[in-house]
Amino acid sequence: MKTRTYLAILLVIIPVQASLFSPLSLAGIKPDLAIALIYIIGLLTGPTEACLAGMAVGLVQDIGSASLLGMNATTLGLAGVGAGYLGRRVLDIASPMNVIFLASFSLMQGLVISLFLQTFYGAVPFFSLLITRLVPEAVYTGLLGTFLLRFMNRRNVMSLLMRRSLLKE
Amino acid sequence: MPGFIVRHAKLFILLALFLVMFWLVTFQVKAGRLTFMEGPVLAISGFFERVFTAPFRFVGSAANHYVFLVRTSRENDRLKQELDRLRLENSITNELLIENERLREVLGFAKLRPLSSVMAQVIAKDSSPSSRTMIVDHGTTHGIEKDMAVITAAGVVGKVQTSLPGTAKVLLLTDPGSTLAVRVQRNREEGLLEGKLDRCALKYVSYYADIQEGDLLVTSGLDGIYPKGLPVATVVKVSKHEATAFQTVIAKPAVGLSRLEEVLVLTK
Numbered sequence: 001m002k003t004r005t006y007l008a009i010l011l012v013i014i015p016v017q018a019s020l021f022s023p024l025s026l027a028g029i030k031p032d033l034a035i036a037l038i039y040i041i042g043l044l045t046g047p048t049e050a051c052l053a054g055m056a057v058g059l060v061q062d063i064g065s066a067s068l069l070g071m072n073a074t075t076l077g078l079a080g081v082g083a084g085y086l087g088r089r090v091l092d093i094a095s096p097m098n099v100i101f102l103a104s105f106s107l108m109q110g111l112v113i114s115l116f117l118q119t120f121y122g123a124v125p126f127f128s129l130l131i132t133r134l135v136p137e138a139v140y141t142g143l144l145g146t147f148l149l150r151f152m153n154r155r156n157v158m159s160l161l162m163r164r165s166l167l168k169e
Numbered sequence: 170m171p172g173f174i175v176r177h178a179k180l181f182i183l184l185a186l187f188l189v190m191f192w193l194v195t196f197q198v199k200a201g202r203l204t205f206m207e208g209p210v211l212a213i214s215g216f217f218e219r220v221f222t223a224p225f226r227f228v229g230s231a232a233n234h235y236v237f238l239v240r241t242s243r244e245n246d247r248l249k250q251e252l253d254r255l256r257l258e259n260s261i262t263n264e265l266l267i268e269n270e271r272l273r274e275v276l277g278f279a280k281l282r283p284l285s286s287v288m289a290q291v292i293a294k295d296s297s298p299s300s301r302t303m304i305v306d307h308g309t310t311h312g313i314e315k316d317m318a319v320i321t322a323a324g325v326v327g328k329v330q331t332s333l334p335g336t337a338k339v340l341l342l343t344d345p346g347s348t349l350a351v352r353v354q355r356n357r358e359e360g361l362l363e364g365k366l367d368r369c370a371l372k373y374v375s376y377y378a379d380i381q382e383g384d385l386l387v388t389s390g391l392d393g394i395y396p397k398g399l400p401v402a403t404v405v406k407v408s409k410h411e412a413t414a415f416q417t418v419i420a421k422p423a424v425g426l427s428r429l430e431e432v433l434v435l436t437k
Binding site for chain 1: 179183186187189190191193194197198202203205206207210211213214217218220221222225292293294295296297298299300301302303304330338340344345346363365366367368370372406417419427428
């Protein structure tokens, strides 16, 4: 991806997720733009670039919210690696399987965070969190991410976001 | 060996980065959260959030004030009735307050300080899956400072974590980093309420303490942030384990945190 695309993502990821996505909220559940973006970057670029992008976006999220510094950076970095390998070996942008894979990535991220909190702080109501928050959020994120992928899978949008060398590939 | 490292340099760099991140997270579990670069990031995101939400707020306000006037008359009647009821309640409460002040004076207790507050609009919520925060459109210019209590008529919302001119970040009571001194309203049992993403958990409650589902938890005032007696959460699950000296109590916040639009920040 172009450097300016990454800069724009880092600059607006928090405001877009926190304010523009609020009207999309259904019963308090809203899609997670950060993991959807990292998944898309992974499919388009590869594991290394997606991992670094995931870490950078995660760090900005950690600083901008009240998370422990490095928590989202780690989970989004891992998601970037996973999506990068999927893009290289298994999936293409147009595959409908992206809904399932992206939802699984989102669910995994939620589970890792919950397990971490349970391990270090205890008393997390794991089952209720899974049913009422993590699963609906993962499905919603999967659908949103696939919609974004469809939108980006147009030549003019791609050329706006991607480096020329990657477009040739 | 060096050839292997050079061939897989990218992989080793990524592994090293992950190790640094993991160390950073575990370090903060012991030492407390690092607040590196928080001010600049809040300033930039707060600016964009105000810009992004301005059209929605404008349209919402215009719709409420000029377009949806159909139910205004009915709403007016309902509000008049509500006002009469609240006036009556207020006069009774004032009587009780005067009596309370008089009795405090007789007993030699310190005088109650009146609360002052600033109303702020919520412009952004939940920017990360591992925390629960929101951004409001008022900050230091309106007298809002770090660690001030944030409430609504229904109860406690959280406390101010960072405040800048024109914007402030509020740590919701469901955030994993939030702790709050509370008391069970029914029997005055005390405990520490910790955020657990969507719910809260009451910690350090004795195994033998009488806590039941449906009990209301109110602020105890012991943390010096929240005034005493504000509703915080309702107990939804109590489980006792023979192996520990404490019981696990899960509570649901009294305020619907996902639907908040305006909040009060207690400035005194």
